[in-house]
Amino acid sequence: GGGGGGQETAPSPPAASTGGAPSASTSASTTPAAGAPKRGGKLRVGLNDGGATDTLSPWNIPSYNSDARAEQVYERLYKYDANGAPAPRLAESADSNADATVWQVKIQSGVTFHDGKTLTADDVLYSFRYVADEKNKAESLARLEPIDLAASKKVSDTEIEFHLKRPIGDFPGLLSEKALWIVPDGATEFTKQPNGTGPFTFVEWQPGVRALYKRNPNYWQSGKPYVDEVEILIITDPAARLNALLGAQVDEITFVDFVQAKAQEGNAAIQIVNAAQPQTNPFYVQLDAPPYTDNRIREALKLAVDREAMVQKVELGFGTVGNDLFGKGLPSYNDALPQRQYDPEKAASLLKAAGQHPFTLPLPSSAALPGMLESATAYKEQAKAAGITVQLQKLDAGSYFANDKYLKSPTYQTNWGQSFESQAQDGLFKDSPYNETHWYSKTWAEGFRKAQAIPDADKRNAAYKDLQVPLYKEGGYVVFAFFNTLDAASSKVMGIVPYIASGYENLGGFDFKDHWFAP
Amino acid sequence: MTESVLRVEGLRVGLERGAAIVEDVTLELRPGEVLGLVGESGSGKTTVARALLGYTPPGVVIDAGSVQVAGQEIVGCDERELRRLRGRLISYVPQDPATALNPSIRVGDQVREMLDVHGVEADRGRLVAEILGRVQLPGDAAFRRRFPHQLSGGQQQRLAIAVALACGPRVVVLDEPTTGLDVVTQARILEEIGRLRQEGDVALVYVSHDLAVVASIATRIAVMYAGRIVEEGPAESVIRTPRHPYALGLISSVPDHVAPRRLVGIPGVAVGVGGRPSGCSFAPRCAQRVSECEEAVPPLQRVDAHRSVRCIRWQETPAPKVDLRGVIGDTLDAAPLLEVDALRAEHRGRGASVVAAADVSFTVAPGECVALVGESGSGKTTIARCLVGLHAPAGGRILLDGKPLAARARSRSREERRSVQIVFQNPYDSLNPVRSVEDAVAWPIRSLRDLGRREAAAEVATLLERVRLPERMARRFPGELSGGERQRVAIARALAARPRMLVCDEVTSALDVSVQAAVLDLLAELRRDLGLAVFFITHDLGVVASIADRVLVLEEGDVREEGTVTAVLSAPRSDYTRRLIAAAPSLAIEATGGPSHTSRA
Amino acid sequence: MGTLATTRARWRRHPLAAYAVRRVAVGAVLLMFVSMLVFGATQVLPGDAASAILGRSATAEQKEIYRKELGLDRPLPTQYWSWISGVVQGDLGKTLASRDPVTSFISVRVGKTLVLALATLLVLLPVALALGVWAGIRRDRAADHVISGISLGFIALPEFVTGTLLIASIAVSLKLLPPTSIIESGQSPLTSPRILVLPVLTLCITAAAYIIRMIRAGVVESMSSDYVQMARLNGVPEWRVVVRHALRNSLAPTVQVLALTVQYLIGGIVIVETVFAYPGLGQGLVQAVIARDIPTVQGVAMLLAAIYVVINILADFVVVLLIPKLRTSQ
């Protein structure tokens, strides 16, 4: 195994325009420690989204509730652990050859599907081929592109040999990919009676309303799950969601606003699940658009933001300062670089040196995501001291990431929530879909490809960290702060581990199998 | 002599705080008598009529006097007591049965409700049929199951009378029961009321502004002016020898087809509630006023055994003067100004179309007044609208000076549009409420005659003088004018175009008789002074007699009869004309020498 | 031909039936145009449905396949025709993602919305009618001023403010009632009626204000009519004047008010269901709009518009039945 999110589709700008709420990640905080887990009870979870676009099929998970539902029934070979490292799930281990082009994956034995069938290597290969088949419209199709599935083969009932088209060091990371579920060989019908190896079995579902799951008595992790039933209830309105928890109508909810969390701090009846995911709403400038071609100006913009104030006032302390790099807290993050501080004088002198003092920064922003407009507004005030006038352009929230300005405007406020390497693939290559800053360095790209191929996690991460140095020095992003993802639960619920990996995983990666009720 | 069944003394009805609406009303009535209560609009007739039942509208109270019906005091009774008395002892027939009959209660139940409410124990089904029979309505089940809107106007009024009679009241108050009806229907209702009088066990109070109607049925007449009774006495003698100048004025204003005469209006307008002078209310309009009149309200004094008058100079009141209209020109030889030839007009509705004029031909000579009479719905208005280009004829021609006119006003030349002007029936919608009098009258001058603002303003002053409106009226808005004043403004507006012919569509039918007299007088004067031809539409033969040279009688879109007024009125040839004439009420004051005078000391 | 002629003749013999048929026909044509509008409005989409569903990572080929499958590659009139012919047969199409029938999306929700609407009407109508009539009868007296004044104030309060205030006070602070109206599996609004109380109250507060004002206007009008005056002049007792004369004739306007109330509820329910997380049609519609699920939005919009039109037709018809003049002249 290794660390860092492989080729994850993290819901940054795309998710922003469809999902509408911040995505999550983790780091431990307030889970109450308790004795041995108890069995029994019905766990009711209030989910923040869901509706007409949801489906029972696990191959597309456009919403948080789709993921929460799929996680109960299906499992992957690997899944990120609470700290963002891929951890084996249905797999036992994965080992590669020297150049990371062939991977041997061993799977757990004795795992059964809900219909009683035993999990074998055939099921794994079938599942991967199913995703790779275009006509099945699985959303993770593109992620399987590096795997040569025709050449990959079953070695034994519990062993598969994956052949890759190019070296990939973090193959477990790739296997942790969201919708790479393992389904029984030959399964084609996914919308009637979901059949996986997961901890809960499907009972009923009403799109946009609720879904009910029963404990899988044959689950392979002994003793789990603890609760008898899980019911997922859709409560889109944030106020209603918290009210439902306060009124004990549900036991857990996703997404609590910072202010709601602040207000409930003294409330012993509930716990806030505070996950320090690397979510951020940075500003960007395009490196090839004058005057931003001048790094002194970029540096000045980075120095003109009061990062601490952003964390305290915009995020109410539910976050951490940024250092103009992505993926803070994850294994590949370079935290050895000096932390940039608020230094308006230095910013001003840099601008003067560049002949651009006073400076005017047009900055499109929007209330598309929480905290966005607030931070842009705060920046406007903070930057004044450096002689920077921020011309805030408030754009329509609904189309903020879909309008023609995004990716065209030389400056913009954006959103990311991924590890360094994941963000790099989505945004730092010539052919990346969201190369917002126009970072087009060939040598850097080659260096990245090389690092990607290192099978050893520590070595690979060391290489990634090196790659962050030029970005820190010259990059087009002002990543001033990261904000946490807050969920909440009744204090009676035990076993929720705040989850740092990015994606749709709230409430401890939706692993309800680990949750239990204190007596 | 029988006991009086209705006795009213010193009745005063006023606004809750302040002005009196009616004051010092004293009346007495015996069974079999019919009291006609007359007066112009706003004089307080309805207020008195309802006060007789102890009823006042919200904000209005009976604050003095007494009303006794069959010995039972009404004033001061509580609501429960009043409810018991109303309908049983004294009942009320409203002016407009179309709105006063509950639209969702069947005919039979309208009557039956009275029996229920007043606990009349009887075979109610039979009794209902009987009561309907008394007013000549069919009492069969099918008819009883009808709803009010399925009855004609006359039937509705009969039904209202039946309801009033249901519980055998001693007094029935009828508030303008025939005002909205055409003459023929009116004649039938009056006949009905006459029969009730004959039966003799009920006393009737008949409220009306139409003296001719009242004269035909009342045994006594009370004339009201500005909230007070100004003269009261036996019908005959009040009409023949009015003692109050206002009563005299009223009588002189009534047009009469039997004896066509020149009408004399009462100058000035009535004062409203609250604006009454301290002395005699009529003084400002009175020809025989002396300074004393303005000092105190004159008392109602007995002038003989049966009559009282509220005038200190009643002896001075002259006898009604009857100026017979001079001989009316039979034929005017001039070339016709307007010629209507085989006019056909239709109203196209959904599917079916109504023929409003079938084949109408007539001519109007310059300076001539041609009247068009006919009952409601006979097509009079439609013809008028065709003349001025508001309605496109379905056939025939209209010629002005021998040249055919286009169907639509818009397609006519400006000269043609200018030549023929129209004045409408309803004074309340013929003026734009947001335009001042000056503006309304000046506009045609500017738009049809291309005069400038200033010239137009100067001419407005002359025109207002012409229609005898004071100059200060120019800046008033229609809402601040009385009906008669509005109609004059409408005439001034028509005159502003310098027309050669005026089309008048029932211009006086919404006005009080005294005001009507003044307007007709004005029209006569305009004809004389300006040589204006007038096409005058009316359903009132009396009006025809007093203004027109020639008359056309219209029935269902066809001209039944045409001729000079004298010829048609004295020797009608068609049945229809005869029926109309028979039904038209008349004061029947002898044409020669006036009515006989009793005393004139 | 023969049958047509005889049917026509029969209509003529039953004028009310003819009226009903005519009114329904007009309604059907109206709905046809409504459907075009709904279809047209929802066609102008940002991007297109395929990429909306498949997400950004989908390949061009995937999108093409999906577009074909959804029939989005066909010309608009063809798409409209296949949609509307489905609608006429009760097939509202399939939701974009799950490809479930829109009808089933509607059917799991519509019952709950109906329960909410009926419960609201059940509470609302008697109270609002009584208050409206009372204010109308006691026109310009203290009772009228109090009722009219308070109802005017409530008209200006949006449902979500009322709802939020009620939740904050009654549910969260006093803990008397559940703060949201979520329904667990195995439950229904009828088995746990407590969850209905606050939504019903919220809807009632706003709607009552409207109804009271309209009923009052109707009663004031008939109380000042000539026939009411006449009834009083005929010695009819006051209660009978009110009931038999005034109210009898304000029944018809009342029916129209009822129709308007139902129409109001359609809008109010969308908000209230969202505030209380009540899993009804309104909440579903909002979800569908947010997800840009066109077939669902189209389906629900058509259903609601149809209800709107049907209620109008029914109300018109009842009005015709209640007003003798209209009834007999049809």
Place this chain on the structure above:
Amino acid sequence: MIAVAQARGGARRLQFLRAWSARIGLAVFLFVVGVAFLGPYFAPHSPSAEPGIPFSTPSKAYPLGIDYVGEDVLSRVLFGGRTVIIFGALATLLAYAVGGAIGLLAGYSRTLIDPVLMRAMDVLLAFPPILFLLVVATTPRGQGHVALVSAIAVIHMPSIARIVRTAALETSVRGYVEAAVARGDRTHVILRREILPNIWGPVMADAGPRFTVSILLVAAINFLGLGPSPPTADWALMISENRIGITINPWAVVAPALLIAVLTVSLNVVADAIAHSLGKSLDVETLRR
């Protein structure tokens, strides 16, 4: 002379002020409008500056406390009335302009245009208002200000068109209009001189309730999260934005809600009085939306 005439006209227009309730209503209405338009000059803080701790309760520096992003509620309240009034008024005015034109055309033309236009209005009338806004919100630019204002205008349009049409029909058979037609006045002259001034009253009689509905619709669509993003402070938006903190600092919701309520109630009182003085009471059709 002209001045006198105008004074008379003015007096006629101000007749409604005879009722004391109308006087109070007008005073309150003017006060709220004053707050909305002059408020920004009195605001102690910038509506978007110096974030404090969100949902702090009232204090000396922040008399109404702090809102959900940490801005001063009082300042936002003082700034937030303009947009409510302007958008509400714009939507309402647009509705009157377009609906009025359609109604006038239909009512006065007496040709096939009439039924065609009125049936088109019926189609729009078949949409419950919220539904219409939701459908509009699914379209590309459906969540901007322009879309919202026009959608609300379209919602009002059919009933305004109906009222105007009825009034125009009623007026066009009046004697003074007929007289003008017989005089051969041009259509635009007739509309301007004779018809428009007379239907103005009955048509504007329900402007108050309409304005209320416009504001409430803006608030509702914002609440559903489908409205335009906040330009600056806005009362309707403040209510929905701060809803989550209602138990912490209720003023952030109550103050704007109260102002909207006071604004609309006073406007309705005035509108009622005007309608009353025009002899028209608010009827079912008026309150329809």
